[in-house]
Amino acid sequence: MGAVLNNSLLLHYLNCVKDESILLRLYHWLSQTLQEECIWYKMNNYEHGKQFTNFLDTIITAQCFLQEGFYSCETFLYKSLPLWDGFCCRSQFLQLVTWIPFSSFSEMKPLLFDHLAQLFFTSTIYFKCSVLQCLKELLQNWLLWLSADIHMKPVMNSPLETTLGGSMNSVSELIHYVGRLSITAMRLENNSTFLLHFILDFYEKVCDIYINYNLPLVVLFPPGIFYSALLSLDSSILNQLCYIMHRYRNNLTAAKKNELVQKTKSEFNFSSKTYQEFNHYLTAMVGCLWTSKPFQKGLYIDPEVLEKAGIAEYKNSLNVVHHPALLSYAVSFLLQGWPEERTVSMSSIRVNKFIFITFRDLL
Numbered sequence: 001m002g003a004v005l006n007n008s009l010l011l012h013y014l015n016c017v018k019d020e021s022i023l024l025r026l027y028h029w030l031s032q033t034l035q036e037e038c039i040w041y042k043m044n045n046y047e048h049g050k051q052f053t054n055f056l057d058t059i060i061t062a063q064c065f066l067q068e069g070f071y072s073c074e075t076f077l078y079k080s081l082p083l084w085d086g087f088c089c090r091s092q093f094l095q096l097v098t099w100i101p102f103s104s105f106s107e108m109k110p111l112l113f114d115h116l117a118q119l120f121f122t123s124t125i126y127f128k129c130s131v132l133q134c135l136k137e138l139l140q141n142w143l144l145w146l147s148a149d150i151h152m153k154p155v156m157n158s159p160l161e162t163t164l165g166g167s168m169n170s171v172s173e174l175i176h177y178v179g180r181l182s183i184t185a186m187r188l189e190n191n192s193t194f195l196l197h198f199i200l201d202f203y204e205k206v207c208d209i210y211i212n213y214n215l216p217l218v219v220l221f222p223p224g225i226f227y228s229a230l231l232s233l234d235s236s237i238l239n240q241l242c243y244i245m246h247r248y249r250n251n252l253t254a255a256k257k258n259e260l261v262q263k264t265k266s267e268f269n270f271s272s273k274t275y276q277e278f279n280h281y282l283t284a285m286v287g288c289l290w291t292s293k294p295f296q297k298g299l300y301i302d303p304e305v306l307e308k309a310g311i312a313e314y315k316n317s318l319n320v321v322h323h324p325a326l327l328s329y330a331v332s333f334l335l336q337g338w339p340e341e342r343t344v345s346m347s348s349i350r351v352n353k354f355i356f357i358t359f360r361d362l363l
Helices: 002-006 008-017 020-037 046-066 071-083 090-098 105-122 125-150 164-188 193-206 209-213 223-230 235-262 272-291 303-309 327-337 351-362
Strands: none
Touching: 002 008, 002 020, 002 046, 008 020, 008 046, 020 046, 020 071, 046 090, 071 090, 071 105, 090 125, 105 125, 105 164, 125 164, 125 193, 125 209, 164 193, 164 223, 193 223, 193 235, 209 235, 223 235, 223 272, 235 272
């Protein structure tokens, strides 16, 4: 059976024939071999560990070729994750997670995601980033399977054995799960810019679900992630956030147009709360980057902090020129415009001209 995994022709045959008896034999052999060779169950020498790693690589290559996961690997993950230290065969283990076949998130949570969260919170920032990347790829695979399966055949005859509404709930729960992991991770890692890049990479995939995969789902990121990105000191983070918000807008606009065209109430019509939450985010972003009127409600800053910062009116001081992530561009703009001046005020910058010249240079 091992020869099948290394032979692309046999894998292609396996994929085309869809013979249940052949698949059952392969899954049974994989289950037995994984448990017998796994170094979590049986501690052996370094050479054995290397062989096991190579075996996992072979399985991963086969799954990538078939573009689907083996159910025996899913069972192996459920059994071995509580024993895994998060270090041994990390790359291979997380790649196996990305190919877990789609199923109910609530059923998978106690078997897989709860254990993964424990490792996530107690490990290094690099492990956290690896897990976020892994979950992004898992989400992508689920979306590809759902978009192909649901639109090619009736849902009730699908091997996914679920309704469209149930499928969307599972995907939504996975996204919310990653959101909770991300918020806690940002606190643990002191709002690390490096970590935030991986979090926003995940939401770049999330923001385009409706348009790219033709699936009735739009899930916004949590406030803790949005405001961390909006007030980041890194311009690339701010750029990522602007792109994500732009894609969210396109997806929500497309969804709204589709609802108006259908003119019928559907179980997949998006809640007005989603639109309200997006508008709230958009208002905050425009206030921070354009109108200089951010956070008009619910914000209080200690006067001593404002005095030390030399800011009298903080509500009128933040815009595209004064944003901490864009200050370096403002300084560069001043140096180009007034190279001989020793003291030039940021307030002298005309916002429209600054934006035009800055983005012209970037392009």
